[in-house]
Amino acid sequence: MTLSAGLWVGSADLASAALASPFVTGIADGTLPHERFAGYVAQDAFFLEAFARAYALGVAHSRDRSTLEAFADLLAGVREELRLHDGYAARWGIDLAAVSPAPATLAYTEFLLATAALGDVGEVAAAMTPCMRLYAHLGQALVLRATGPYREWVDTYADPGFEELAATLEALLDRVAADTPGVRRAYRRAMGLELGFFTAAGESTAWEAGGSVGRQ
Template identity: 80%
Template sequence: MSLSADLWRGSAALAAASLDSPFVRGVADGTLPRERFAGYVAQDAFFLEAFARAYALGVAHSRDRATLDAFAGLLAGVRDELRLHDGYAARWGIDLAAVEPAPATTAYTDFLLATAALGELGEVCAAMTPCMRLYAHLGQALVPVAVGAYREWVDTYADPGFEELARTLEALLDRLAADTPAVRRAYRRAMELELAFFDSASSGGPAPAGGTVAGQ
């Protein structure tokens, strides 16, 4: 079994908890209050900007062309996700430039950027892979049952193109990381932070400061 597959298997309980979180269940059945989803969009846009910077550090620290190209392609994928959030913001009147990050968001971005700046590339991949694999897992699990206003979110992460990005990062993890305690800690910590992020979104973390949600 590959390292990435073993790490994912070892995080099955956290993945199941994310799938069963009130936020994800509310997205799937369309019952999540719109202001909660708007708050999530704002927080996730802030997070994704940090995720993009972590990929950029991966590009900078790459030691060969294949690794550089892989990180650059993954960075382009984050830009596509940010455009999705821009679309929600434009439709709903969310000022993404005025986001006040929630503690759960800051904990995750601080962890990612510190790992990307100071860790070995294998540790960087371990810290970043859970986000990609978990979102692909959620999208694929929800697409048969999702209804309502948030179907676009589900379809985005169920798309085969997103699965391809997740596999690209997993392949980097398998190639660059050794099976060390530091790598396992980074993967586990990222999975824990993902669940905390969803819990914060369902309870209503800080929305854009001074922002509004159209239609509320």
């Protein structure tokens, strides 16, 4: 079993909890309140900007050309996600520039940026892989049963192109990281922060428009 596969299996409990979270089940059956999804979009756009910066730090810290190119390709994928969020914002009147990060968002972004700035390349890859693998997993799990207004979200993460990006990051992790306690801690911590992000998105009214989300 590869390192990335073993780390994923080791965090299967957290992935299952994310799939069963009120936010994700509300996405699947279309019952998630509009305001809750708008809040998620705003918080996720803030998160993705930090995710892009972490990839950029991965580029800067790369020790060989193949690692540099992998991080650069992954950074381009985040730009596409940000364009999707810009589309949601334009249609629904979400002012992304007015977003204040919620505690769950800030905890995750601070962890990623600190790891990207101070950790070795293997730990950086370990910290960033759970986001990509989990979203691909959720999209593929929901694609055959998702209905309602959030189908575009599901289709985005069920798309083979997104799976390819997740696999690219896993291949990079397998190549640059050793199976060390630091790598395992980074992966597990990131997966736990993913679950915390989804939990906050589904249950906290602080994410709704009028709270941490500005409106045009």
